[in-house]
Amino acid sequence: MALKTPSAAQLALLRHVRPADLRAAVQLATEATTGVIGIAEGVHQSVRRRIGLPAGALPDRTSGLTGQVYRGIRGVTQLVGHGLDGALASLLPLVDEPGLHPAPSPGREAVIAALNGVLGDRLQASANPLAQPMELRYQGERLPLGRGPPLHERLASATPHLLVLLHGLCMNDTQWQRAGHDHGAWLAQALGCTPVYLRYNSGLHTSVNGREFARQLEALTAQWPVPLQSITLLGHSMGGLVARAACYEAQGAGLRWPGLLRHLVFLGTPHHGAPLERAGHGVDVLLAASPFTAPFTRLGQLRSAGITDLRHGHVREADWHGRDRFGSAADHREPLPLPEGVACFTAAGTLAPQRGLLAERLTGDGLVPLRSALGQHDDPRRRLVFARDSQRTFYRTGHLELLSSMAVAEQVLQWLAPAPPPVDA
Incomplete structure (x- = not known):
């Protein structure tokens, strides 16, 4: 089926937003929702631990009926996310032709570059359409x-x-x-x-x-x-x-x-x-100091591998391989x-x-x-x-x-x- 050539108004819009961005947004929203659920369950388990209740399969997971509820919410989120992603993957080729897209606007390219700097490793790992190839x-x-x-x-x-x-x-x-x-x-x-x-x-x-x-x-x-x-x-x-x-x-x-x-x-x-990444690691350490704030370290740990490499100026794979990049602040280079x-x-x-x-x-x-x-x-x-x-x-x-x-x-x-x-x- 041949697709219609976009109108002038559509071409102007396509310089800033692409149909594939919807699929990318769904993937990011699913990951973000799952992450928030994990933080909420981690805080919940910290409280339960204080009153002597056991943990679930992992230290920051709840057990019993509470754990089942969280697993159910997490499962529904993943099911909806995968369903939407699959539907969009099938639909987009029928309604969109990348070959007809105009050159992207500088604003769009700057936003994508910034997003890749902050979350680029996650975007690539999840095959998100916004991941920037070299x-x-x-x-x-x-x-x-x-x-x-x-x-x-x-x-x-x-x-x-x-x-x-x-x-x-x-x-x-x-x-x-x-x-x-x-x-x-x-x-x-x-x-x-x-x-x-x-x-x-x-x-x-x-x-x-x-x-x-x-x-x-x-x-x-x-x-x-x-x-x-x-x-x-x-x-x-x-x-x-x-x-x-x-x-x-x-x-x-x-x-x-x-x-x-x-x-x-x-x-x-x-x-x-650079000191800003070292400050980020310091925030991780402070949050991890309390069992009630420890789950929130996940927010700081959203920052990409590229950013954490800037803590000491990593250049080689041996500088980081086999180590928790959110762990020790020591310079192992x-x-x-x-x-x-x-x-x-x-x-x-x-x-x-x-x-x-x-x-x-x-x-x-x-x-x-x-x-x-x-x-x-x-x-x-x-x-x-x-x-x-x-x-x-x-x-x-x-x-x-x-x-x-x-x-x-x-x-x-x-x-x-x-x-x-x-x-x-």
């Missing part, structure tokens, strides 16, 4: 890697210098454009490089994103239309950790693109973590130095108005501490060694302002520009 993008469109039209058609003006830009937590590739400025487009004009932007689900573990990015970058470089001479990775915030993870994964897998990597630039990257043979640079922002020992130690860019962005650490083994002229602090500059600051752009250009030829004596 894509390499050029001029606002996905680059078809593997099967499909050759990249020569999409990258007719490709140059031998590939610049890949990696966004931060809860963001996407379109948000490199800020206050009328885009570091990628600006550097392309100044250096003659070709900017490609990574879009990824920032709610997944950094190491998971790093592994997939390493694989996709290998495919991209193999299909690049002209012989590549150099690759530059420019990462903002979490994007810098994903870049480091990709370098580590690529070296372990014997991929070829690290041999072309010449520059690695970090903008406000929390190499040793093994030292991981910057990749050898690559020129590495870091730009750190601080809200402090001027240089000063106390300000530089305590004040960061509003999200990332200054010392973390500069790779500094009290443990010498964990320090990331940047040359003196390969690091710079930008005063009166917030975390997002690192994306729009012309001073930052000019510094990155200075770092990346080829050295002038020697003057003959």
Whole structure:
């Protein structure tokens, strides 16, 4: 059955809301309702335990008639949720044609990016339609890697210098454009490089994103239309950790693109973590201190694996694998130095108005501490060694302002520009 072409009004609406969003919302509502039921039963069982009544199959589950009631409510919720999901899965292909959808609005893409940053691991695990797949993008469109039209058609003006830009937590590739400025487009004009932007689900573990990015970058470089001479990775915030993870994964897998990597630039990257996630862990600990508030720790534990990786700046799978990410606050990372043979640079922002020992130690860019962005650490083994002229602090500059600051752009250009030829004596 052929579907009617959407009207102008429908096309305008489809830029913001898609029919598949209804199925995604049903899945999220079912999970949320089940979670609230679990919290309510946990509080109920805490009270029962205080008066000596036994628990159910699990410590936070009730037993007897009370437990049966909760199991019944939970079962009905799941039954209704699965029924609606199944019905929508069958109905949507009959009433919707994704190929007719207009380009999504920036507002829609920003909301989806934020949702993935907070719940991205859950969205992917439940196959929710809002889960963001990883894509390499050029001029606002996905680059078809593997099967499909050759990249020569999409990258007719490709140059031998590939610049890949990696966004931060809860963001996407379109948000490199800020206050009328885009570091990628600006550097392309100044250096003659070709900017490609990574879009990824920032709610997944950094190491998971790093592994997939390493694989996709290998495919991209193999299909690049002209012989590549150099690759530059420019990462903002979490994007810098994903870049480091990709370098580590690529070296372990014997991929070829690290041999072309010449520059690695970090903008406000929390190499040793960010205090907001540590504060989140502190709230978990406080809630868990009382049996009556312990069930509410589930609310804090909704935050994604990507967010908890920011507690200490996890890069490798070994940093988190086999451990409860909501458990110990200790830093279990093994030292991981910057990749050898690559020129590495870091730009750190601080809200402090001027240089000063106390300000530089305590004040960061509003999200990332200054010392973390500069790779500094009290443990010498964990320090990331940047040359003196390969690091710079930008005063009166917030975390997002690192994306729009012309001073930052000019510094990155200075770092990346080829050295002038020697003057003959």
